[in-house]
Amino acid sequence: MRGSSRLVLTAVSVAIGILLAIQIRSAGELTSTVPDLRTSEMRVMLMEAMRHNQVLQEDLEALRQKVREYERTVTQGVGALGLLRTELDRARLLAGITPVRGPGLVVTLSDSKKPAVQGDDPRLFVIHDEDILKLINVLRAAGAEALSINGERLLATTEIHCAGPTVSINNMRIAPPFVVSAIGNAAAMESSLRMRGGIVEVLGYFGMEVTITQHNALEIQGYTRPLRFEWAKPIEGR
Amino acid sequence: MLLPLFGLLLGLTLGFFLEFSVPPHLAPYTAVALLAAFDSLLGGLRAALEKHFDDNIFVTGLLSNTLLAALLAFVGDRIGINLYLAALVAFGVRIFQNLALIRRLVLVRSK
Numbered sequence: 001m002r003g004s005s006r007l008v009l010t011a012v013s014v015a016i017g018i019l020l021a022i023q024i025r026s027a028g029e030l031t032s033t034v035p036d037l038r039t040s041e042m043r044v045m046l047m048e049a050m051r052h053n054q055v056l057q058e059d060l061e062a063l064r065q066k067v068r069e070y071e072r073t074v075t076q077g078v079g080a081l082g083l084l085r086t087e088l089d090r091a092r093l094l095a096g097i098t099p100v101r102g103p104g105l106v107v108t109l110s111d112s113k114k115p116a117v118q119g120d121d122p123r124l125f126v127i128h129d130e131d132i133l134k135l136i137n138v139l140r141a142a143g144a145e146a147l148s149i150n151g152e153r154l155l156a157t158t159e160i161h162c163a164g165p166t167v168s169i170n171n172m173r174i175a176p177p178f179v180v181s182a183i184g185n186a187a188a189m190e191s192s193l194r195m196r197g198g199i200v201e202v203l204g205y206f207g208m209e210v211t212i213t214q215h216n217a218l219e220i221q222g223y224t225r226p227l228r229f230e231w232a233k234p235i236e237g238r
Numbered sequence: 239m240l241l242p243l244f245g246l247l248l249g250l251t252l253g254f255f256l257e258f259s260v261p262p263h264l265a266p267y268t269a270v271a272l273l274a275a276f277d278s279l280l281g282g283l284r285a286a287l288e289k290h291f292d293d294n295i296f297v298t299g300l301l302s303n304t305l306l307a308a309l310l311a312f313v314g315d316r317i318g319i320n321l322y323l324a325a326l327v328a329f330g331v332r333i334f335q336n337l338a339l340i341r342r343l344v345l346v347r348s349k
Contacts, residue, residue: 005291009282010245012300016275017249018256023272025253026260 060224096155097222100146104183104218105190107135111176112207124206127176129162131208134199135180136160142192144184146220150174153223170223186214242283266315267308270322274307275300277329280336287343303329 071085092098109132112125136147136154147154152169159168166173182189190212193200200210260268278300285291307325314321 004293005282005286005296006241008293008296009242009279009286012275012279012282012296013242013245014249014252016272016279017246017251018253019249019268019272019275021250021253022256022258022260023265023268026262026265027269 057224060226095223095227096146096153097224097227099219099222100183101217101219102145102183103186103214103216104144104146104181104220105139105186105193106213106215106218107139107180107182107193108209108211109135109176109178109180109203110209113209114207125208127167127178127203127208129160129167131199131203132167132178132180133160135193138192138199139180139182139184139189142184142189144182144189146183148181148220150179151221153221155223155227157227170225181218181220183218183220190214242279266322267311270311270325271304271308273329273333274303274325277332277336278303280333280340284336284339284343287340287347 071088074081089098093100109127111127114125132149136149139147149160149169152158152172152174155170158170161168163173166175167178168174192198193212195201200212203210278296281299282291282296285296307322307329310325311322314323
């Protein structure tokens with residue numbers, strides 16, 4: 001081997017060695033550490049947040065219990081305070097923060113299980129926020145007094161809004177199947193749902209699965225998270 | 239013959255201590271380019287042992303192989319087929335051929 005060739009080959013060898021080492025290190029980082037670390041980190045954060053949430057929820061429940069206790073002791077007896085208490089209970093019932101029981105319906109909506117046909121718009125075969133809105137509207141028209149969707153109590157401020165593959169209700173993401181509970185006149189509500197050209201028929205046309213069951217003593221949970229009114233303030237003296 | 243080998247080891251140790259890494263989205267290109275460079279290196283060694291090594295041919299070959307391999311990988315990515323496989327197979331085969339020839343030449347010489 002001549003001198004110059006030896007020199008060139010050695011120099012190139014060193015360069016390739018450096019590059020190879022960098023490549024090996026980069027590839028190692030790429031495949032193993034980065035995404036794993038990220039996901040496990042996120043998982044820990046999520047668990048932490050959920051635990052925190054749980055604790056706060058329990059605190060809230062305890063505080064509520066205390067408030068109820070105070071009310072009971074303060075308003076014991078009759079007269080003006082007793083009246084005030086009945087008024088308060090009525091307001092709570094209207095606001096939807098008390099759990100309620102009564103006769104009613106449970107309506108379950110599931111996405112279509114029809115096999116997809118080429119050329120059909122797949123959006124026609126899933127439950128949309130608008131379908132739920134229509135259903136809720138029909139139930140209310142038939143006299144539903146308390147409503148919940150997958151355990152989320154419907155309030156005056158509740159939104160039923162499309163959120164990607166899910167539906168946002170009370171700012172919670174709800175995924176199908178949607179279980180709508182309604183307390184009211186069960187027979188009236190069921191017949192307005194099953195009306196000719198009504199919502200059950202329309203949804204059934206697209207293969208959506210709608211089941212309706214009547215219950216004698218249906219329970220609907222109250223809304224448990226804090227209610228905040230940031231913008232609307234009551235006008236004094238009215 | 240041994241000097242380039244030591245060079246490679248030196249480079250490897252240097253590389254591991256260097257605070258530099260390839261951006262993840264460029265890693266496939268540099269990997270193919272590296273393979274091409276390695277093939278050129280073995281080709282150069284073989285030529286040196288066969289005593290027709292030429293600096294210019296070696297350096298231009300090294301650069302063009304490396305760039306072409308990276309370019310192939312890049313174009314393949316753009317048009318959606320794994321073109322880098324072509325470079326991978328071609329250089330892989332040549333690396334083994336060169337290695338076999340080098341082994342033979344070294345063995346013959348040491349006899």
